[in-house]
Amino acid sequence: MPRASLLPQLPWGRPGVKVVAITGVLATTLWNLRCFLNSPQVSREASQHTEPLLVLVWEWPSKQVPNVSGDICRELYGITGCWVTMERQLLHRADVVVFPHTRLQPGRDSLPKDRPLWQSWVWVSLESPSNTKSLAGWNQTFNWVMTYRRDSDIFVPYGKLVPNQSATVNIPAKTNLVSWVISNYHKTQKRAEVYKNLSRYLHVNIYGKANKKPLCKDCLLPTISKSKFYLAFENSIHQDYITEKLWRNALMAGTVPVVLGPPRANYEQFIPADSFIHVDDFGSLAELATFLKTMNSSRYRQFFTWQRRYSVKLYTDWRERICTICSTYPSLPRGRTYPNLESWFNT
Structure with a gap:
């Protein structure tokens, strides 16, 4: 791994014999010092001021593992002074070690046996508490948490609105009223109950594995964009748990999201109040269905006002999420661990 140069910069011009000799001795001394500092027995903190932040990902969060060793944060996202690696032999030199929950085994045998005092461990999860098991065994283990929740040490949302300069509104042509893409349909989920009752009052075009009508990756947005409304129903209801169902399937597709998730006030911390419809806005699903079926074109266009500004x-690339650690590192708290990770996450 490239390290900061320890050799002195000499003036331009051809050096004399005495200068060359002195420089040679100095270079040898500095080289020996460099080898000493690179030894695992030496505290990382003794030399980190000359080196980039080293982030070790213990296991990659997704099944497809890209080539991550090197200066990818600078190359991809313009974040300097940070190196990401998956080479476990660098454990004793790493400033930060990242542990995705989906890759942690139930037992602690999956963790490193030794942990340098200066090193910080990060617990990572993008799943909701309802879909995150075996948390009880990780008390007093992790220094920081990295999740979709805004109160995380490292906040990694599924998406966000960013300012633009277009000042235009683009609404794709519509051929049907409501659509929904669902892969994991379970009758015990609230979204299944809401869909069942809502479908009594209007027709919903359903796609996905659950309905045996899967959409290819490039077909998803063009298909959904033909609907006026999209059922952005989360698989469970938790604070800040607002996934790609809103960001990609609805807003990015150019349709109006009908959301089922945390309360409206929580959604409004992410997106404008007039950009979505919340199931809880209505006293009954019959009222919601009537609202959708009778909406005029002028009212419908108002839902897209956000496009003039945003x-x-x-966020789909785990490399970008991991590099977020580097940009937030200077402001992260030091010297503490989460005493009860399960309690915090289920709050």
Whole structure:
């Protein structure tokens, strides 16, 4: 791994014999010092001021593992002074070690046996508490949490609105009223109950594995964009748990999201109040269905006013999420661990 140069910069011009000799001795001394500092027995903090932040990802969060060793944060996202690696032999030199919950085994045998005092461990999860198991065994283990929740040490949302300069509104042509893409349909989920009752009052075009009508990756947005409304129903209801169902399937597709998730006030911390419809806005699903079916074109266009000021940024690349650690590192708290991770996440 490239390290900061320890050799002195000499003036331009051809050096004399005495200068060359002195320089040679100095270079040898500095080289020996460099080897000493690179030894695992030496505290990382003794030399980190000359080196980039080293982030070790213990296991990659997704099944597809890209080539991550090197200066990818600078190359991809303009974040300097940070190196990301998956080489476990660098454990004793790493400033930060990242542990995705989906890759943690139930037992602690999956964790490193030794941990340098200066090193910080990060627990990572993008799943909701309802879909995150075996948290009880990780008390007093992790220094920081990295999740979709805004109160995380490292906040990694599924998406966000970013300012733009277009001042235009683009609404795709519509051929049907409501659509929904669903892959994991469970009758015990609230979204299944809401859909079942809502479908008594209007027709919903359903796609996805659950309905045996899967959409290819490039077909998803063009298909959904033909609907006036999209059921952005989360699989569970939790604070800040607002996923790609809103950001990609609805807003990015150019349709109006009908959301089922945390309360409206929580959504309004992410997107404008007039950009979506919340199931809880209505006293009954019959009222919601009537509202959708009888909406005129002028009222419908108002839901897209946000496009004049914002564009959707979708977070899909785990490399970008990992590099977020580097940009937030200076402001992160030091010297503490989460005493009860399960209690914090289920709050």
